[in-house]
Amino acid sequence: MKYGIISDIHGNLPALEAVLSQLKKEVDVFLCLGDIVGYGAQPNDCCELVRELKPIIVAGNHDWGAVGKIPLDHFNPYAEEALIWTQDKLTSENREFLSSLPKTHESPIFTLVHGSLLNPLEEYLMSSSQARDTAFLLTSKILFFGHTHIPTIFFFSQDVEQPLWISDFPPRARNRIPLRDDFRYLINPGSVGQPRDGDPRACAAVFDSEKMELMILRYEYPIDEAQRRILSAGLPPILAKRLSFGW
Ligand code: ZN
Numbered sequence: 001m002k003y004g005i006i007s008d009i010h011g012n013l014p015a016l017e018a019v020l021s022q023l024k025k026e027v028d029v030f031l032c033l034g035d036i037v038g039y040g041a042q043p044n045d046c047c048e049l050v051r052e053l054k055p056i057i058v059a060g061n062h063d064w065g066a067v068g069k070i071p072l073d074h075f076n077p078y079a080e081e082a083l084i085w086t087q088d089k090l091t092s093e094n095r096e097f098l099s100s101l102p103k104t105h106e107s108p109i110f111t112l113v114h115g116s117l118l119n120p121l122e123e124y125l126m127s128s129s130q131a132r133d134t135a136f137l138l139t140s141k142i143l144f145f146g147h148t149h150i151p152t153i154f155f156f157s158q159d160v161e162q163p164l165w166i167s168d169f170p171p172r173a174r175n176r177i178p179l180r181d182d183f184r185y186l187i188n189p190g191s192v193g194q195p196r197d198g199d200p201r202a203c204a205a206v207f208d209s210e211k212m213e214l215m216i217l218r219y220e221y222p223i224d225e226a227q228r229r230i231l232s233a234g235l236p237p238i239l240a241k242r243l244s245f246g247w
Helices: 013-026 043-053 061-065 077-089 092-099 128-137 171-175 223-232 237-245
Strands: 002-006 029-032 104-106 110-113 142-145 152-156 161-165 184-188 202-208 213-219
Touching: 002 013, 013 043, 013 202, 013 213, 013 223, 029 043, 043 077, 043 092, 061 077, 061 092, 077 237, 128 142, 128 152, 128 184, 171 213, 223 237
Parallel strands: 002 029, 110 142, 142 184
Antiparallel strands: 002 202, 104 110, 152 161, 152 184, 202 213
16 A cells, blocks of 8 residues: 655645645555644645545644634744634634544554654654654554654664654655664654755655555645745745745
């Protein structure tokens, strides 16, 4: 089975469309790790495209912030401003959809969460000690997580505990990362709509459960179109600007 893994779309429709135009041809099932909305100017379009995929999906903090399930004082001022705007724009169907998303999804091969297993919606899994704390709670071989917007792989065996940033892999190797039988993995596929690793291209991943291979993929998209939408919606200009730099 080939899984397409998307996360942190953040209302960026041009980025989501670019990713899906490729991934739809390649994968059998989609996994979505949350934050469909927030920051970007097309929350409803993004919700509708994601709903059409019928993905296995979990909630992100912005998804629940946009429907009043997480207080807005948990967000930075720009995120809060964008969430107030998003709350006003969401259709009732999309509000219901975002409200209904679960915190985690578990299967024998993989578990999905937005943040971490200690704090499913809000912890940023950045360090190997945090990864270790979450790995203790992991019942599957792989955890797919989002929230940091940085493609990352942590791997663990009996005697090896090591975080790996995707920048540790040479660019060509990122297209085919073998997953070992005796390791457990915590994998972040990066962000579709607001990358923060210095590469402004949209990011997503493909997991092939037969070959046990992971691919981290980047996609060019019309960034200026997403920026134009943000500015004309009256959202904070910084949210448009940062898309050019991928931070
Ligand atoms: Zn996010």
